[in-house]
Amino acid sequence: MTDFHIHWEIAAQLALIEAAYLLAIGPLRHHFVYRDVVRPSRGRAWLFSLGIFIIFLAEATPIHELSEEYLFSVHMTQHLMLVLGAVPLMLLGTPAWMVRPLYHHPLAGPVLRWCTRPLIALVLFNVTLAAWHLPQLYDWTLWNHNAHILEHITFMVTAVFMWWPILSPLPELPRLTYPLQMLYLFVQSLVPGVLAALLTFSDRVIYPTYGAAPRISSLDALADQQLGGLIMKLVGTLMLWVLATVIFFIWANRDERDPGAEERALHPPPRRQKI
Numbered sequence: 001m002t003d004f005h006i007h008w009e010i011a012a013q014l015a016l017i018e019a020a021y022l023l024a025i026g027p028l029r030h031h032f033v034y035r036d037v038v039r040p041s042r043g044r045a046w047l048f049s050l051g052i053f054i055i056f057l058a059e060a061t062p063i064h065e066l067s068e069e070y071l072f073s074v075h076m077t078q079h080l081m082l083v084l085g086a087v088p089l090m091l092l093g094t095p096a097w098m099v100r101p102l103y104h105h106p107l108a109g110p111v112l113r114w115c116t117r118p119l120i121a122l123v124l125f126n127v128t129l130a131a132w133h134l135p136q137l138y139d140w141t142l143w144n145h146n147a148h149i150l151e152h153i154t155f156m157v158t159a160v161f162m163w164w165p166i167l168s169p170l171p172e173l174p175r176l177t178y179p180l181q182m183l184y185l186f187v188q189s190l191v192p193g194v195l196a197a198l199l200t201f202s203d204r205v206i207y208p209t210y211g212a213a214p215r216i217s218s219l220d221a222l223a224d225q226q227l228g229g230l231i232m233k234l235v236g237t238l239m240l241w242v243l244a245t246v247i248f249f250i251w252a253n254r255d256e257r258d259p260g261a262e263e264r265a266l267h268p269p270p271r272r273q274k275i
Helices: 008-025 043-061 062-069 074-093 095-105 108-113 120-133 135-143 145-167 178-188 191-202 221-257 261-266
Strands: none
Touching: 008 043, 043 062, 043 074, 043 135, 062 074, 074 221, 095 108, 095 145, 108 120, 108 191, 108 221, 120 178, 120 191, 135 145, 145 178, 178 191, 178 221
């Protein structure tokens, strides 16, 4: 335990990102929008900052050493912290005007528009997730630090695309309707659920590095792997289903307040011609 330490280089990088964000929504906001019209949101700032803090916990604390060198279950927890915790919080904390320059950029704009299409986003994220869990690639990330960094970057980037149809901050790339959001989250839960089942019910250790790792808990390597699979299933899949349930109640409550909303969505009024 005395070998565990804070990774101050990662903490410094996260502090720079946090400082840049706070400056952008505060003193430097007038460079991007009319500051008298667009007010900073404390709620958004807290959400973004919480996302940064979760990345700090996952990457700069002893969680990193535990996941990389000793326990598969902690590594799985680390991934869930990044994908299901940090990314959606940071996306919720990002105002539309901060993303709009990317949308209008001649190179980044087409990429953003293509990668955030619901079907494309699902494929990109789940293929990335499944590929990195192949034994050869997963073990590579455990003994090659640069590969581990690449793994986490690709997880987080594709997670932004995956969450976009649910949490989009940009009206030009809007969120799905509530029924489609529920269907989307259900489909998204399938691939992680299959991976979790393979890990939980396997009768052998799939990743040799963890099989040879020093045992620092009462769990042997196989039990640790099975625990990691359960964490992926119970936390990851159930979180998506709970979110889908919350969306259902928001949708039902909205329709009760405004019974004509669904009809107007299906049959919008004709647009007026500009004179």
